[in-house]
Amino acid sequence: MTPIAYLPFVIVFVVVPVAILTILLGVRRRFQPFQVSGTVLLAGVALVYTFPWDGQLIRLGIWDYGSTLVGRLGVVPYEELLFIVAQTVLTGLWTTLIDTPDGSGSVSWRPRVVGVLAGGAIGVAGLALLSIPAGTYLGAILVWAAPVLALQWGFGWPVLLRRRRTVAIALAVPTVYLWVVDRLAIEIGLWTFSATQTTGFAILGLPIEEALFFLVTNAFLVQGLVLLGWVVERDAISTVTDVLDTTVERAE
Numbered sequence: 001m002t003p004i005a006y007l008p009f010v011i012v013f014v015v016v017p018v019a020i021l022t023i024l025l026g027v028r029r030r031f032q033p034f035q036v037s038g039t040v041l042l043a044g045v046a047l048v049y050t051f052p053w054d055g056q057l058i059r060l061g062i063w064d065y066g067s068t069l070v071g072r073l074g075v076v077p078y079e080e081l082l083f084i085v086a087q088t089v090l091t092g093l094w095t096t097l098i099d100t101p102d103g104s105g106s107v108s109w110r111p112r113v114v115g116v117l118a119g120g121a122i123g124v125a126g127l128a129l130l131s132i133p134a135g136t137y138l139g140a141i142l143v144w145a146a147p148v149l150a151l152q153w154g155f156g157w158p159v160l161l162r163r164r165r166t167v168a169i170a171l172a173v174p175t176v177y178l179w180v181v182d183r184l185a186i187e188i189g190l191w192t193f194s195a196t197q198t199t200g201f202a203i204l205g206l207p208i209e210e211a212l213f214f215l216v217t218n219a220f221l222v223q224g225l226v227l228l229g230w231v232v233e234r235d236a237i238s239t240v241t242d243v244l245d246t247t248v249e250r251a252e
Helices: 006-028 033-059 078-098 109-130 133-162 164-187 208-251
Strands: 063-065 191-193
Touching: 006 078, 006 164, 033 063, 033 078, 033 133, 033 208, 078 164, 078 208, 109 133, 133 164, 133 208, 164 191, 164 208
Parallel strands: none
Antiparallel strands: 063 191
């Protein structure tokens, strides 16, 4: 069978949806500067944070590519880098479409500590899995995800809990879509996985490691944008309150 080209697959299933969402947001005039800049920032962070991890997993043979590639940066295909950026923008645009930022509430230091500890517990679980050959990929995902989750949950998990409906919808739609895309990619042999470094468990043919990967990466993005919106709106509310207080003082 002739190998499938990776680049057109990414363009059709990730880049084109990004273009559609961009048009939809423009028509509905839902673009907000801080959300756009936040999405761009997250795309850059995702690229920098994921690139070395991705490369290491390729070197370990956890996955490989049965597709034709344009080329590689180190061991990471250029198409993979495009996928990382396009996924970030896709999820960021979807979150922007459905999220109305809310700056209400505050977070004290105790919940922040709980959030950091919860993220740390995920890292510990990942380290335990890394000691088992079949848990290598699953453990690598959890160890890689733990610092980001600890940072976000430590900063404001109560905010995310208050906005849980928005977070759930913003997370569910792109995640399920990318699960379907990933399952299709596996079906046509776009990429393959090590039988000895994965658990072998799958849901409708989708390895649980892949399902978890897209869940946590989209969680990074959705939580990041919701927390960013909370900070921006909170500061805006604080500014308005200060102006009103100053006005009242002068009137008196």
